[in-house]
Amino acid sequence: MSDDPDALGPRELRAWMGFLAAAHLLDHEIEHQLKADGGLSHGDFEVLVRLAMAPDGRLRMSDLAREAMVSKSRLTYQVTQLERAGLVRRTACESDRRSVWAELTDEGRAALEKVRPGHRRVVRESLIDVLTPEELDVLGGALTRVADRLRSR
Amino acid sequence: MSDDPDALGPRELRAWMGFLAAAHLLDHEIEHQLKADGGLSHGDFEVLVRLAMAPDGRLRMSDLAREAMVSKSRLTYQVTQLERAGLVRRTACESDRRSVWAELTDEGRAALEKVRPGHRRVVRESLIDVLTPEELDVLGGALTRVADRLRSR
DNA sequence: TGGAGGTAGTTAAGATTTGAACGACTTACG
DNA sequence: CGTAAGTCGTTCAAATCTTAACTACCTCCA
Numbered sequence: 001m002s003d004d005p006d007a008l009g010p011r012e013l014r015a016w017m018g019f020l021a022a023a024h025l026l027d028h029e030i031e032h033q034l035k036a037d038g039g040l041s042h043g044d045f046e047v048l049v050r051l052a053m054a055p056d057g058r059l060r061m062s063d064l065a066r067e068a069m070v071s072k073s074r075l076t077y078q079v080t081q082l083e084r085a086g087l088v089r090r091t092a093c094e095s096d097r098r099s100v101w102a103e104l105t106d107e108g109r110a111a112l113e114k115v116r117p118g119h120r121r122v123v124r125e126s127l128i129d130v131l132t133p134e135e136l137d138v139l140g141g142a143l144t145r146v147a148d149r150l151r152s153r
Numbered sequence: 154m155s156d157d158p159d160a161l162g163p164r165e166l167r168a169w170m171g172f173l174a175a176a177h178l179l180d181h182e183i184e185h186q187l188k189a190d191g192g193l194s195h196g197d198f199e200v201l202v203r204l205a206m207a208p209d210g211r212l213r214m215s216d217l218a219r220e221a222m223v224s225k226s227r228l229t230y231q232v233t234q235l236e237r238a239g240l241v242r243r244t245a246c247e248s249d250r251r252s253v254w255a256e257l258t259d260e261g262r263a264a265l266e267k268v269r270p271g272h273r274r275v276v277r278e279s280l281i282d283v284l285t286p287e288e289l290d291v292l293g294g295a296l297t298r299v300a301d302r303l304r305s306r
Numbered sequence: 307t308g309g310a311g312g313t314a315g316t317t318a319a320g321a322t323t324t325g326a327a328c329g330a331c332t333t334a335c336g
Numbered sequence: 337c338g339t340a341a342g343t344c345g346t347t348c349a350a351a352t353c354t355t356a357a358c359t360a361c362c363t364c365c366a
Contacts, residue, residue, distance in 0.1 A: 015296070023176035043352095061316095145283055
């Protein structure tokens with residue numbers, strides 16, 4: 001009844017459970033730090049980071065949604081909130097009047113910098129520093145492959 | 154301006170970005186499968202799984218919340234929904250009248266079994282089969298350590 | 307031209323989640 | 337005992353997220 005020929009084996013189960021738990025808990029930790037240090041959700045942070053990395057600090061809503069891995073309607077909501085907080089600005093796009101630029105304001109850049117040290121600390125203390133350099137490389141390679149494979153479907 | 158002495162290095166960044174993306178995308182995939190195969194959210198599924206693993210198929214709300222990694226108030230909502238769907242039943246706890254048992258019904262067990270093959274398929278195809286056996290072990294060890302460390306804080 | 311069909315972003319309604327506060331009960335300790 | 341402090345699960349309001357339209361615009365091709 002509880003045995004099943006194609007259930008996951010112990011090694012597989014350990015990897016899967018570990019992955020699930022680590023993802024959950026780490027996200028929790030990050031969410032907490034970002035909220036405490038700058039009143040941002042993890043989603044908001046990802047949006048700001050993508051914008052900060054983009055040329056001219058701006059991206060069209062669609063591209064931003066894809067890069068930050070959020071739905072379009074969720075991004076609409078998020079950007080509205082971020083705009084209300086003065087961290088992002090919406091701008092009309094000349095070349096395609098359907099499009100809208102989401103652009104990082106100076107305030108937005110500042111908010112990002114304010115929150116980043118704590119964010120790095122969490123990532124380091126909770127993940128990076130817990131792994132050996134070998135584990136770090138294996139994990140990086142393996143999970144990048146996993147993600148790429150999921151993206152191309 | 155964008156350079157920072159204690160920013161993550163390339164290997165670290167790859168591991169972190171890979172982890173973040175893999176977690177996001179895999180969760181998305183699972184959410185989709187569970188919804189399609191049985192109308193369950195990933196959260197609901199986790200709740201049912203923990204109950205199925207527990208002796209007598211039941212757990213107190215608090216323990217269930219801890220094991221399924223959800224907040225108490227979220228669990229209250231979830232269990233109410235699952236109860237409405239007939240998959241879970243609430244029972245009074247004799248030994249501690251503050252507590253409430255959440256108990257898997259036969260229907261709940263059936264719903265779980267119905268959805269499990271697809272779930273396993275997703276986990277295998279998206280994660281397990283993408284990794285070499287060595288990667289699987291390294292990942293399992295490393296992430297279990299990461300999770301344990303985060304749990305004990 | 308003039309649509310057909312696709313894309314960009316928003317909206318509205320409903321579902322879910324959060325976080326603080328609450329009532330009921332238990333436990334520990336003076 | 338009797339009460340202070342803690343735990344258990346729920347509730348409520350507010351915040352957030354999802355889904356399915358919907359408007360406006362762009363592209364392509366007859």
